[in-house]
Amino acid sequence: MPELPEVESIRLSLAARILGKTIEDVEVRWPPAAVSLADEDFSALARNRTIESLDRRGKYLLMNLSHGLTMIIHFRMTGRLIYYPEQHEPNKHTHVVFRLDQGELHYSDIRKFGRIQLVSFQMAFKAACLAKLGPEPLDESFTFDQLGMRLARKKSTIKAALLDQTVVAGIGNIYADEALFRAGILPDRNTASLKVSEIILLYDAICEVLQEGITAGGTSFRDYRDADGKKGAFQENLMVYGRSGQECKYCGGQLAKIKVAGRTTVYCPNCQK
DNA sequence: CACTAAACCTGGGAGC
DNA sequence: TGCTCCCAGGTTTAGT
Numbered sequence: 449m450p451e452l453p454e455v456e457s458i459r460l461s462l463a464a465r466i467l468g469k470t471i472e473d474v475e476v477r478w479p480p481a482a483v484s485l486a487d488e489d490f491s492a493l494a495r496n497r498t499i500e501s502l503d504r505r506g507k508y509l510l511m512n513l514s515h516g517l518t519m520i521i522h523f524r525m526t527g528r529l530i531y532y533p534e535q536h537e538p539n540k541h542t543h544v545v546f547r548l549d550q551g552e553l554h555y556s557d558i559r560k561f562g563r564i565q566l567v568s569f570q571m572a573f574k575a576a577c578l579a580k581l582g583p584e585p586l587d588e589s590f591t592f593d594q595l596g597m598r599l600a601r602k603k604s605t606i607k608a609a610l611l612d613q614t615v616v617a618g619i620g621n622i623y624a625d626e627a628l629f630r631a632g633i634l635p636d637r638n639t640a641s642l643k644v645s646e647i648i649l650l651y652d653a654i655c656e657v658l659q660e661g662i663t664a665g666g667t668s669f670r671d672y673r674d675a676d677g678k679k680g681a682f683q684e685n686l687m688v689y690g691r692s693g694q695e696c697k698y699c700g701g702q703l704a705k706i707k708v709a710g711r712t713t714v715y716c717p718n719c720q721k
Numbered sequence: 722c723a724c725t726a727a728a729c730c731t732g733g734g735a736g737c
Numbered sequence: 738t739g740c741t742c743c744c745a746g747g748t749t750t751a752g753t
Binding site: 450526559577611621669 | 744745747748
Binding site for chain 1: 724
């Protein structure tokens with residue numbers, strides 16, 4: 449389930465393969481996955497455009513094409529974007545095939561939740577999905593004060609606040625649980641109950657866990673792969689996510705599982721207060 | 722405003 | 738082996 453570190457890892461691996469290449473043809477095999485401007489044909493619109501740059505905003509990958517067009521890609525849970533240097537046979541989960549002047553880019557998605565939107569560059573940041581996003585947690589402009597001010601407006605649990613993309617962009621279930629463990633904060637604490645010292649710990653934990661996730665090439669708990677089809681390594685560093693009932697790597701106690709904000713949440717009852 | 726639930730989907734695992 | 742059931746979770750939308 450690609451969160452910020454996974455999308456960033458896709459962006460980095462993809463950049464090395466496709467920047468400067470031209471989209472010569474597009475085969476949309478499952479139309480709901482490829483959304484374009486009103487009444488415009490996705491394939492026709494994308495054809496004969498050069499891939500000029502790759503950006504990321506939260507969990508969204510932005511592919512900027514020549515002539516002012518941008519593809520906004522969200523992978524949701526099982527989306528993948530993989531580059532093949534040679535012609536490659538699509539499978540039943542391959543929804544869009546981009547044939548480049550050299551190689552092919554395949555978008556596949558088992559669960560069919562992900563979407564590729566094709567919009568004008570000017571419209572991209574006004575698009576409903578991007579406009580509401582909170583700050584980028586790894587930008588220099590993201591400070592602990594900013595986090596504190598945004599959390600102060602929330603009346604939910606701290607876990608729900610971290611998953612809220614309008615508070616901070618890019619955190620999902622994995623990194624929310626990991627950041628809260630590192631900060632020693634129980635996931636179902638009310639946001640208003642956090643002391644300033646705890647928000648400082650949380651701020652540091654968020655920045656560290658996301659940066660380490662990127663360095664490890666993301667977390668391949670199940671489906672995630674980068675643009676070369678390679679797994680990440682951060683699953684080996686997970687302290688709580690997916691480890692319910694197992695020993696806490698820090699104190700040796702048993703990790704607990706609860707539902708918070710409708711999501712499975714794993715934490716250490718001893719290390720997190 | 723904030724919460725919950727449903728909807729969107731399929732594969733994998735558990736239990737029988 | 739094969740069936741059923743439940744679970745995984747990002748986001749939007751509808752309802753309370």
